[in-house]
Amino acid sequence: MTEDLQEGPLAQTTYAPAPKKLTAREQRRRRRQRRKRGEEVLAWVLVPVICFGIYWGIAAGFEMMNTSPGQVWDQLMQVKAMMEKRSG
Template identity: 70%
Template sequence: MNSELHESPLTPVARTAPPPPQKLTRREERRRRRRSRRRGEELLAWVLVPIICLGIYWGITAGFDFLGTSPGQVWDQLMQVKAMMEKRA
């Protein structure tokens, strides 16, 4: 099948060790740390901010449920108090 190729045996290739990586300067190390820290903070913010907003919403809703009222009723009562205060003045 491959008799016409006349391949010779493979010869070993001399491997040269890769040059050691250059050591980074202190300034470059600091820049890399800062970049990675900013990425981490950005990811954390994208996760935590929505969780905090939902927590505040659920907390307010639970507070209104506990008191047996709703935001609309509270607003109406505040407007009544405002109207009473304007009549006094």
């Protein structure tokens, strides 16, 4: 532990040069890339949420009317058959 105190002076460090300031065109290009990346992430989150919401809304509507998609389809086919009989 005392060996640490006996070390010589620290070597001088070289600093990296300051980064060059970006041009307006480069700044705009980076902003555009960040915005596109953000939109992609938002889309990957929102699209499934929207699809699940639509499915849930339709299922809740059928549940509220105490029916099912199959029954609704059968009734529509019956109406279609009745309309065909009237016109024919």
